[in-house]
Amino acid sequence: MNAEFMQAFEQLGKEKGIASEVLFDAIEAALISAYKRNFGLAQNVRVSLDRITGEIHVFARKNIAEVIEDERLEIQLSEAKKIDSNYEVGDVIEIEVTPKNFGRIAAQTAKQVVVQRIREAERGIIYEEFSNRESDILTGIVQRIEQKNVFIDLGKAEAILAPSEQIPFEQYKHGDRVKSYIIEVKKTTKGPQILVSRTHPGLLKRLFELEVPEIHDGIVEIKSVAREPGMRSKIAVYSRDEDIDPVGSCVGHKGMRVQTIVDELKGEKIDIVKWNADPVKYIANSLSPAKVLSVEVNEIEKVSKVIVPDYQLSLAIGKEGQNARLAAKLTGWKIDIKSESQAAQEMDEITSEV
Template sequence: MKMAAVSANRLELLQIADAVAREKSIDKFVVLEAMQEAIQKAARSRYGSENDIRAEIDPKSGELRLSRLLEVVELVENDATQIGLDDALVRNPAAQVGDFLEESLPPLEFGRIAAQTAKQVIVQKVRDAERDRQYEEFKDRIGEIVNGIVKRVEYGNVVVDLGRAEAIMRRDESLPRETFHNGDRCRAYVYDVRREARGPQIFLSRTHPQFMAKLFAQEVPEVYDGIIEIKSVARDPSSRAKIAVVSRDSSIDPVGACVGMRGSRVQAVVGELQGEKIDIIQWSPDPATFIVNALAPAEVAKVVLDEESKRIEVVVPDDQLSLAIGRRGQNVRLASQLTGWDIDILTEAEESTRRQEEFRNKSEMFARELDVEETIAQLLAAEGFASIEEVAYVAEDELSGIQGFDEEIASALQERAREKIAERDARYEEERKQLGVEDAIAALPHVTPAILVALGKAGVKLLDDLADLSTDELTNGKDGVLKDFDLGDEAATELVMAARAHWFADEEEGDDDTSSAPIE
């Protein structure tokens, strides 16, 4: 009868471990380890915390064995953790100093306090294992769409039950004017999973651009299969969006496939996004074509690209301006986000006026600087020349090839331009010396006489003055020291680093001096 009771207890221990493991979706051995640790803790409180007590549960039979570890020593200093060599040899003839002997302990009767302590240990261990399982499961699901049930709403933040874990969708990640109530179904995009002290935090979003891309992958088989690729997405959540698509198969129209028969596919996405209007754009490797497509439904008359600064000037007919800009600038803003280019929009009338103004200013500059007739100055401006440097150093045949010019005129123009540049640089050099800008700055890359004067006027006169500046302080904003020069961030960075070079040279010399100093 007594044996039957023991067997029942052993079986019950394994059944409890199995039940907890299934309920929490964790490994049964993790639960058994938690039980072992809890029993060890209870046994230490019973026999004394100084004892090194081990508990072991057989995963097959459920049998519990309690034992105390004793270290074999020559001179016993602590009876709880040590045993003399002579006593150890009686128990185990092969015992040696430094070995550990196991001493079996009788079964432990748990008191109320010990049982409560054991329960807390088990609960904590199981909770930690459950958190680890949740993190490992969801960290690989970043970028997926998940479905869940709204558990509660706290100050606009929605807590979603995903079945095996809880996730949170913050207020700014849910669609404007969208409300959730307890029990509602929620579909969202997993954009981040973080391991935190209170457990893994799973963050959901319905405003993320990739949420729309994943919805299209669910609705459009060609996107799911990779035949159609979604290149980029720009969203103004619950209002309007643009999505750029391209087909790897020339026989498949990517826009038509995403729209679907009578708009069935795109309408399914629109319905999920609370009526968000979606423009599906044909992607193109040519930036100008892509940007023109992205500005749809507006028509574009002309584009001018500046690839270095990724800026594009778009000219539209006068009656298309409001359509191109969109309500509160929405259309051009989304097109800019979609393409990654800064877009400036002008009407044809504005562009014409500006071009005329630029042409007049350039013509006046050439007439004044080169001391030539207005007709010649206008021809240079019309051919796209923007400065006397371009006239001075361009190949002579490019000048002589202009209608109305010959080799004699071209040679004379280049000679005048070079003389003018030499005179101007001489004036700048004199002014630079008066300002006190040292010669070391003049030897740096990308520095011109005009730049030296600008630096001097800004108080940058020594190499260290320039080395102390950042790239932004040189070129960016209204207060940039060299804002009036087309220097570029890369050149500005190179200039600053060249000015700092002597710092590193000084450090190296200091290191060499230290290493060669005699040791006293």
């Protein structure tokens, strides 16, 4: 290998973010393997690669001994003293054994090592870039669908949207642009494996951060998210500025902000409720759009009893209990909902028993 060859390797390393010394050390290690494979499997050798000229020298390393058991690994003291009289038993001597045609093998090996190291470095860079973006949102293009797994092209890498992370009944086709949430980035021998989700509550949170400047700026905060993907979601929001309505900020003018997110989630209904440190008010808000008459809470057991007007009972519970279920997820409280007449009847029964 000549000087131009070495300069090209060094320049390529800089472009790909690989330290030149790391690259040259890897080439030397590969050349040792190449020498052993082609010229002497059992020999103990060292390869020296000149960083400037590209000259390669191979040295056989032998232990100096009085009695030789293996000529490939040992040399007699008398022979070693012919080279240098200062050698003693136990020292290691290096004898150059560079083959005449080793340059061609070396060049080919060096190219293979550089290509491999560049691939590894690029995979490492991509892994670092995406592992730092876990719990973030990204946009990609549907590349293909295999066994219900959707593969999304992210430009530098490819993400996998597994069936369990897909919104029920959502259809994907080649060329679709989709937003997804990074749930995990794994390091594999073939490069980083990026797992994404369309069902994770974090996706909803990130979409609001993108769409609502007040959330992005930290004025409005999303305190909690509860989601049944593709069907309905609830988010609880709080404003650090009393003059800014957190719910209104998220809804936007004529509902445009929230509608953009609903469209992205293919029609998923979103209830935006006001968070409150007082669990009574918070639980009442969480059952929106139903109106609540009263809330009783048991702080120790995190259980609440909610009374609503008779005509609001079905709305408070929701279809198949969805509204009540989401409210419980959102607040972290068990919620028992009764209508006004049910509560009165229970009270009458208790009174009659007494």
